[in-house]
Amino acid sequence: MPDPGGGDLPLTAAGEPITEAEAHRRLRSEDPSLQYYAAWWLGKMRSQHPDTVPLLMEALQHRQPREVGVGVERNAVARNAARALGKVGDGRAVPELLAALADEDDGLREAAARALGELGAEAAVATLCARLASGLEGAGASRPDSPKLQEPCEALIEALGDIGVVREEVVATIQPFIHHERPLIRSAAARALLQLTGDESFGEHLLQLLDHPQLQVRRAALMDLGAVGWRVALDSIRRTHAENSLKLIALRGLVERGHGEPSTETLLEAMDALL
């Protein structure tokens, strides 16, 4: 599930208005906390200035092993740079993001996977599949020392769905995750498989998750249905217990990405009723 909000907003500088030139100046500085905010800001603004992509790529290259507990560390800058490169939407960033998929920092791998998905980077499909190939027992296994999985499976799977290369081995790689013990991973797999195959039985998986007792799971299923734009889901989206804000985001996805019945006008009327 992509973060519906602003991502990792630094607490000290939330929403502080700066100019594009100031963002570039901060990214060139040596101060990681200034770089961190600047990278986020350039992504948020989808900056199209010619200096933006080279500066973000440089920030992404300057990664190093994570140091927990030293304030804003270098890799946090690299992660924000990866996210921003996805939003800026320039294909030149693909090779550097692919390299980041091999980084030992799984937070960076996650950010890189999401960015490659946003860029629709077909060149990333083989690498994304390779990271998932070990399946439920490998990539999808829980870590003994943290609540995370071995790989950022949700991001890797969603990227494959967003990129949309329909090949047998891609579908076969994602398929096992529809049975993952964690509902958020099942949601991501159902979303990607529905995007790739159009098989509506995967849509039914998402509808079931809208009835899940945990709000967090229902929210994820809403975002995933919006990402696919599967219009059949309208009534289930209306009925599920979740914030109207998230239902509106999901219905926007049905309007913009979906087709067929119910009609666009019906969907817009459903949105009006949630305002």
Added chain:
Amino acid sequence: MPSSDHFVALIAAVEQADSAGALFEATRALASALAVQGKEPMGPPPPEGALTCLVSILGFNNPGAAVAAVDGLIASGPAAVLPLLEGLDGQNYGARAWAVRALAGIGDVRGLELLEAALGDDIGPSVRRAAAIGLGTLDVAHLTAQERRTVQERALGALECGAQDGEWVVRYAVATAMEKITPRLQDLEDGHRRAVATLHRLADASEEEAPVVCLRARLALSRLVSP
């Protein structure tokens, strides 16, 4: 129709609720009793104690109960406006946000000032979008032509500014509100033209980045041309 004793018992249940779940259930029971009574055209006005009770729930930081309370307040109509305005705690952001939603749903002109301020300044997009709808649906039928002009001028002006909001969902709500307000602007010279001009800007994909906003604005324009 619920009796006044019945309301006393329902209010007591809210006051005695000792868990989030119990508060939600008690609020929902009180709100639906008000909704039943509100549907009776000749019925007695909603008991004030019930309304102030619902207003106080808006400040409890219990979203489920607050949603139910807002529904009950909206069902009570204009009778809920004074309890809402008087019970407003300026320091409690959550309570104010819920009050804006209730006032937006009621559509009473006494809420105009609060709705204007909310659409212009509130930090929460969900509050701004509710305020936009409220500004588009204010009930002005009982006002004099002069009063109607003043209210519609302020509501239209606030919506014109809201059309430039940074959040797509607020601009979407403005498009919807413009559709609702436009047929009622006959007292305002130039009002119709201004509303349609705003909708044209929202419908223009070279100016509006969210396709869903363009689609909503185009739907509004098509309905205004041939309702």
